[in-house]
Amino acid sequence: MDKIQKKKREEQYKKYVKTKTPVHNLFANMTRAFITGGTICVIGQGILNYCKFQKMPEDLGGAWTSLLLVLGGVILTGMNLYPSVAKWGGAGALVPITGFANSVAAPAIEYKKEGQVFGIGCKIFTIAGPVILYGIVTSWVLGGIYWIGKLLG
Amino acid sequence: MIKGKQSLSFTQAPFLISSGCVVGSKEAKGPLGKHVDMFNTDDLFGEKTWEAAESTMQKEACVIALGKAHVETEEVRYLFGGDLLRQGIATSMGVETLQIPMFGLYGACSTSGEALALASMAVAAGYGSNLLAVTSSHFGSAEKEFRFPLGYANQRPLSAQWTVTGSGAFLVGTAKSHVRVAGVTVGKIVDYGLKDSQNMGACMAPAATDTIVQNFIDFGRGPEDYDRIITGDLGKIGRTILWDLAEKKGYQLKEKHLDCGLLIYDHEKQDTHAGGSGCGCAAVTLSAYILPKLAKGEWKRVLFVPTGALLSTVSFNEGESVPGIAHGIVLEHC
Numbered sequence: 001m002d003k004i005q006k007k008k009r010e011e012q013y014k015k016y017v018k019t020k021t022p023v024h025n026l027f028a029n030m031t032r033a034f035i036t037g038g039t040i041c042v043i044g045q046g047i048l049n050y051c052k053f054q055k056m057p058e059d060l061g062g063a064w065t066s067l068l069l070v071l072g073g074v075i076l077t078g079m080n081l082y083p084s085v086a087k088w089g090g091a092g093a094l095v096p097i098t099g100f101a102n103s104v105a106a107p108a109i110e111y112k113k114e115g116q117v118f119g120i121g122c123k124i125f126t127i128a129g130p131v132i133l134y135g136i137v138t139s140w141v142l143g144g145i146y147w148i149g150k151l152l153g
Numbered sequence: 154m155i156k157g158k159q160s161l162s163f164t165q166a167p168f169l170i171s172s173g174c175v176v177g178s179k180e181a182k183g184p185l186g187k188h189v190d191m192f193n194t195d196d197l198f199g200e201k202t203w204e205a206a207e208s209t210m211q212k213e214a215c216v217i218a219l220g221k222a223h224v225e226t227e228e229v230r231y232l233f234g235g236d237l238l239r240q241g242i243a244t245s246m247g248v249e250t251l252q253i254p255m256f257g258l259y260g261a262c263s264t265s266g267e268a269l270a271l272a273s274m275a276v277a278a279g280y281g282s283n284l285l286a287v288t289s290s291h292f293g294s295a296e297k298e299f300r301f302p303l304g305y306a307n308q309r310p311l312s313a314q315w316t317v318t319g320s321g322a323f324l325v326g327t328a329k330s331h332v333r334v335a336g337v338t339v340g341k342i343v344d345y346g347l348k349d350s351q352n353m354g355a356c357m358a359p360a361a362t363d364t365i366v367q368n369f370i371d372f373g374r375g376p377e378d379y380d381r382i383i384t385g386d387l388g389k390i391g392r393t394i395l396w397d398l399a400e401k402k403g404y405q406l407k408e409k410h411l412d413c414g415l416l417i418y419d420h421e422k423q424d425t426h427a428g429g430s431g432c433g434c435a436a437v438t439l440s441a442y443i444l445p446k447l448a449k450g451e452w453k454r455v456l457f458v459p460t461g462a463l464l465s466t467v468s469f470n471e472g473e474s475v476p477g478i479a480h481g482i483v484l485e486h487c
Contacts, residue, residue, distance in 0.1 A: 006346070007346075009346075010345060010346030010347075010474075011343065013345040013346065013347065013359070014346065014347065016354040016394075016397075017347060017349075017352065017390075017394065020355065020390055020393055021311075021312045021352055021355065021390055021393055022311045022312070022390075023310070023311060024308070024310070024311060029308075060352075077304050077306075078304075080303075080304060082304070082306045082308045083303075083304060083305070083307075085306065086306030086307060086308060087308055087309075090308045093306055094306060094307070099306060102304070102305065102306045103305060103306075104304070105304065106301070106302040106303070106305035107203070107302045107305070109302065109303075109304050110297060110303060110304065111303030113201065113202045127301065127302075127305060146404035
């Protein structure tokens with residue numbers, strides 16, 4: 001079989017497989033993500049409001065909010081409950097800061113068996129690493145744009 | 154005796170003397186749970202890591218298979234074994250204590266077929282009267298190796314399959330039993346260019362079709378000559394693709410076809426999406442479900458076709474496709 005024929009067969013097969021493969025219902029998934037993500041945000045807002053009520057400065061309140069949400073995410077991961085939340089809520093559970101906490105805590109738990117240095121040390125950011133790296137790169141680029149914009153008045 | 158392009162037919166067929174299977178908690182709760190030899194409720198089998206647990210399963214499966222046949226480890230000439238982990242460590246660590254001369258294999262989820270084919274060939278050639286074929290997979294170690302840490306929150310696509318925690322060991326030899334390996338069809342690597350590692354059934358279905366059709370041609374048979382044709386882990390999606398591809402080649406498989414990935418779990422209740430997968434899937438189903446039916450004579454002749462998706466995390470990240478392989482083992486009641 002020559003290359004062109006093979007390529008053609010591959011294209012055809014890919015198309016055919018697509019017709020055979022079921023996918024999650026997009027609308028149902030979006031609704032669930034909205035509910036899950038929304039609930040996490042409401043909890044966050046609740047914490048922030050409570051901090052305000054305690055007459056805490058806003059930035060300190062924000063820090064407490066992030067901190068408590070991360071703590072919650074890590075504890076739920078440790079109790080093996082967070083995967084069930086994400087199974088139902090999809091991106092609604094992944095995008096908030098609790099999802100980020102989960103992506104760091106889960107490798108830490110799994111790779112602990114491979115040692116403190118080569119296990120946890122090397123592999124704790126296997127999932128979150130790209131987010132951190134490209135998050136920093138993006139903020140650097142945006143910072144540059146902001147700086148140039150400022151120079152131009 | 155050489156048959157056709159890819160097959161062998163054994164004039165003095167080696168017997169499948171006994172088998173042993175060990176599974177984890179989810180499999181024990183499944184439809185085959187009543188028929189397995191041993192299960193563990195916490196999936197760790199008294200060990201600290203998933204990998205060590207998998208090794209323990211392999212060792213236990215071997216010990217059970219040998220115990221059923223009253224054969225000592227010293228009487229086993231060679232062992233053929235493999236698993237899904239890097240460098241096949243589950244097998245190396247697992248069978249070490251048995252001290253049987255061994256060959257380590259890698260055929261992804263088709264390893265049970267590869268091991269059985271080689272063991273049968275060795276027996277038929279007169280290179281031993283007791284040979285062991287063993288394989289295993291573990292949900293925890295496989296997720297870690299191929300996908301994400303277990304605690305990571307992600308949503309599995311509907312085409313994803315659930316790696317079976319289980320191990321199966323088979324004693325092949327010259328002592329008479331009620332099941333014999335009448336022939337084998339060794340599969341080729343078949344690549345239809347699919348790159349989706351979360352749809353392995355579709356990646357492996359062309360390989361399964363290729364091996365099954367080749368078996369029909371080599372032996373001059375058709376689906377009507379088998380009581381059942383049982384694939385390893387094509388799952389819901391791969392199954393229908395197999396039917397379609399075989400139909401294009403002029404064979405109707407639907408009536409005779411079963412898939413181990415769909416037999417081992419209850420898909421309504423156990424939430425496994427497209428079905429079970431892993432080396433253990435075909436091995437456990439063969440040991441707990443197929444062999445007893447053959448031994449009783451309920452089925453006279455079965456074509457057992459474990460299927461494997463040949464990928465690694467590196468090949469996947471580098472954008473390579475996921476080729477498949479499948480080996481056909483002809484099992485007969487006697």
